[in-house]
């Protein structure tokens with residue numbers, strides 16, 4: 001696995017903190033996260049995740065290369081995409097599933113770049129963003145991990161992904177980081 | 190070969206057709222979002238593939254207008270990125286106040302939101318009567334909408350919030366009329382705005398400008414095209430003139446960076462400095 005894309009919405013901040021806490025400093029794949037938040041909450045989100053994670057965490061910036069072992073967050077009000085040369089680009093195209101940034105947009109572009117080397121994770125959320133993108137990830141040979149809707153704070157997002165894309169792994173939140181570690185060839189924490 | 194790889198071939202041919210047949214060159218647009226838009230265009234027109242788009246682009250004369258309308262991204266807001274308007278009000282307008290006449294070029298104007306916002310800002314600074322705003326875009330469809338200045342009322346809460354954060358001095362409702370589900374910008378705001386077609390890819394310099402705003406357009410361009418466009422802006426500005434780009438854009442990847450000076454670290458506002466003398 002070279003990269004991991006993560007989509008989360010309602011209840012996502014707590015879920016992301018738990019997920020990232022389970023990755024150690026030797027985790028090499030790039031981690032790219034779309035969490036729906038307002039402009040106000042974003043700075044707070046970056047610092048919260050920084051505190052919960054052994055890896056460097058920063059806002060994804062246009063034209064910046066996607067580095068291994070780094071966690072990136074999509075900035076509010078922009079879609080985040082990955083280009084073939086493995087750098088980020090941003091767009092202010094129309095909202096997708098009523099949101100911008102949209103996990104669909106990130107997942108679809110990342111799927112094209114990393115193909116079988118990509119793992120997508122869909123966490124708690126109260127809309128259906130990410131489902132189409134997840135289907136594209138699987139269609140191009142990537143793996144999809146979906147948080148069990150039964151235990152998600154908001155079940156709609158993982159449930160929508162399951163309906164449209166199915167999943168390679170359906171797991172409670174606590175099981176996702178260990179699986180990512182395994183897929184990245186790390187010993188479990 | 191996977192469908193997505195075949196689509197990349199089709200898109201390359203589509204770009205070639207647009208260029209050869211109509212003179213529009215999308216070869217330097219950032220590929221990921223461009224692909225999304227082209228596929229969206231084909232879907233919206235109920236075409237099965239990008240190749241069908243290409244065929245129509247080549248053989249159907251009038252079709253190009255619909256293509257440009259859809260490939261352009263006329264998504265904007267009144268007072269979008271309000272902190273930039275605060276910077277303009279506090280740092281830029283006072284500097285421009287000494288000019289008897291102020292030329293402003295707003296490139297990539299979408300449906301006119303930014304041009305009207307600028308007109309309001311100038312009015313509140315008492316400078317509008319002396320100003321001329323050239324608002325340009327390469328989409329005629331977007332320009333026609335911009336000329337009308339009509340926006341859906343459901344956007345009003347966002348506009349009001351932006352206007353407040355931009356430090357607006359009046360009520361936004363004073364500048365527009367709300368009717369049914371729409372709001373229409375008042376005619377007097379249009380008095381000093383000229384909407385015109387200008388393609389940043391292929392058209393040239395735009396006169397003695399004191400301020401250029403081009404926000405959320407450069408993010409769609411790859412580095413070489415961004416350099417071309419920034420060169421255009423540099424050559425269109427009077428010495429000491431200002432360039433304002435989007436909050437997620439920067440000059441640091443560009444060859445023209447040396448010709449500009451950043452006003453403050455937090456804001457994407459630059460001042461054109463004198464070119465360095467060649468020794």
Ligand SMILES: C[S@@+](CC[C@H](N)C(=O)[O-])C[C@H]1O[C@@H](n2cnc3c(N)ncnc32)[C@H](O)[C@@H]1O
Nearest residue numbers: 261262263265297299326327388389390404405
């Ligand atoms: C996302 S909008 C930005 C609107 C506004 N400046 C803002 O920040 O809200 C991008 C605009 O750039 C225009 N555009 C794209 N390529 C262009 C080109 N080559 N020449 C002129 N305008 C272009 C599009 O038609 C669209 O209206």
